[in-house]
Amino acid sequence: TSKIGEDQLFYFQQRGVPPEKAVAAIISGFCREVFNELPMEFSAEVNELMSLKLEGTVG
Incomplete structure (x- = not known):
């Protein structure tokens, strides 16, 4: 396991x-x-x- 990478978040954010x-x-x-x-x-x-646990959370 590892931390969620900035590049992974960037990928999603670029898609709205x-x-x-x-x-x-x-x-x-x-x-x-x-x-x-x-x-x-x-x-x-x-x-x-x-x-339910992930609802509204930010990494």
């Missing part, structure tokens, strides 16, 4: 994505691979919890 949405998309994409390995009922719940 606000910083908080960019951070959420990057984290979600990273975590999705792990969540997909979980049983379906856990995967759905973890995805929902992560979405």
Whole structure:
């Protein structure tokens, strides 16, 4: 794992994505691979919890 790079945020911002949405998309994409390995009922719940936790945050 690593910090979210300025170049990653720049990529999203150049496409009109606000910083908080960019951070959420990057984290979600990273975590999705792990969540997909979980049983379906856990995967759905973890995805929902992560979405709630990331709402309104900025990296």
